[in-house]
Amino acid sequence: MLLSTYGTRGDVEPLVALAVRLRELGAEVRICTPPDEDFAPRPAEFGIPRVPVGSPVRELMRETAPLSAAELSRYRTKLVSAQFEALPVAAAGCDVLVAAGLAQVAARSVAEAAGISYVYVAYSAVNLPSPHHAPPPRPGWPEPESDDNRTRWEMDARRVHAEFAETLNQHRAALGLPPVDDVRGHVYSGRPWLAADPVLGPWRETAGLDVVQTGAWTLPDERPLPAELVAFLDAGAAPVYVGFGSMRPSPDIGHRAVEAIRAQGHRVLVSRGWADLDLVDGREDLFAIGEVNQQRLFPRVAAVVHHGGAGTTLVAARAGVPQVVIPLPVADNPYWADRIADLGVGVALHGGAPASAALYAAIETALAPETRARAKALAARVGTDGAMLAARRLLGSRQ
CATH class of the missing domain: 3.40.50.2000 (Glycogen Phosphorylase B;)
Incomplete structure (x- = not known):
């Protein structure tokens, strides 16, 4: 074939x-x-x-x-x-x-x-x-x-x-x-x-x-996570993941997301992706990674902020973690953003680069106990x- x-x-x-x-x-x-x-x-x-x-x-x-x-x-x-x-x-x-x-x-x-x-x-x-x-x-x-x-x-x-x-x-x-x-x-x-x-x-x-x-x-992906990443994960509470895969979002989106996450007292894990996101600022609460095994990683994060790719959406759903989807207006990204919102397991932020206040509110909603509970329940139903x-x-x- x-x-x-x-x-x-x-x-x-x-x-x-x-x-x-x-x-x-x-x-x-x-x-x-x-x-x-x-x-x-x-x-x-x-x-x-x-x-x-x-x-x-x-x-x-x-x-x-x-x-x-x-x-x-x-x-x-x-x-x-x-x-x-x-x-x-x-x-x-x-x-x-x-x-x-x-x-x-x-x-x-x-x-x-x-x-x-x-x-x-x-x-x-x-x-x-x-x-x-x-x-x-x-x-x-x-x-x-x-x-x-x-x-x-x-x-x-x-x-x-x-x-x-x-x-x-x-x-x-x-x-x-x-x-x-x-x-x-x-x-x-x-x-x-x-x-x-x-x-x-x-x-x-x-x-x-x-x-x-x-x-x-x-x-199933059995690849281990890099030792440095495991050390970061083990050093504190579950971080919030931020990554946009192969997409090139507005340069401001990554910075605003990090600010909104930190403002709520959470650590941040940034995936550089094809956009080569450069958000490292020397603070210990942020760690940057390249391509890693998301199947092993996502169960260890508090939420996933991403672009709405079918693969990332699926892996996060199977991991039972809430999602904040900031889709670019291309292909199926807006569709998956809406599906996550419709299922009640996260938030969709359409319209380009969301304002800081919108990002703060979206992450707050995603991390709420009821959203987390729905995300965990959804994971058991995904094939x-x-x-x-x-x-x-x-x-x-x-x-």
Whole structure:
């Protein structure tokens, strides 16, 4: 089987989990990811062949200013062409192609040309069209003015088609395939899979779309925490974690969060992330870390302040800790922020850089006994076997 995605760590890790479970069931698997070296260790750890495709994602995320609509369009067109060049070779000998994320525009055509099965996967319900929610924000595209979800999804489909149709159909013609008249529908297929926990991010029945929700795809992480981090954790009360993963938030957000946490008498643990947050000021109540095992770390923190990535949200929920989500207006970040607020296990702070008073109030709410109790109760309901369920279903579908 070939598993393919393009994005940050949160896009890659679920496919690694699925690949490991497929291997345990006797399947041969290879995985396509961006070429960033950040993504190489995990597939290599499990002996999974990895095929780099496209440009490094970290370079894109390091841009100090957002790319213009024209620059993003050129980037996307280049990625589609790179996929049509790499995926046919990577798919040789495979009988199933699993593609995760809308960026996988070429995948279904490659599967079609090779005569193999195709499965499209989303990691969040908000990424699939439904009248129950609006489309997620897409970089470089203005937000639709309509408040009607159906209208917004129709506009989204037109924009996706306008962005990709010419490039996609040119490559399909070269493969002897007919053109498509709805790129988004073509990529999603009529039966997409949803690799999200049904308690944390449920799918609501929607006419015309037969969604298979498997649960989130994760693996147990047994890596120990660094000795210096353990020493900091052991030296006092549980700190509040602050980290924004691969996102680049406003420079003020991190400083304001630290101030709000300290003002309430709590220690702070800062994850530098891809934004390279530099908040160390020499005081003993703050400790900075790089990439560490969140599964081991989060049960030892008092709360998690983060950007709303699907992976961070899930790990914090499983750890039973409250969350303060400060989402950037992109992809599924706002969706996960709202889910945490709706479940009563934390606070969502929309609208860019929150004021200090809003951050103080959010952290105070997150650390309240009733919020902590709800977070602990939620942890007992979140599943852990989504990747194995998906692997068994994939293998069963090809028999």
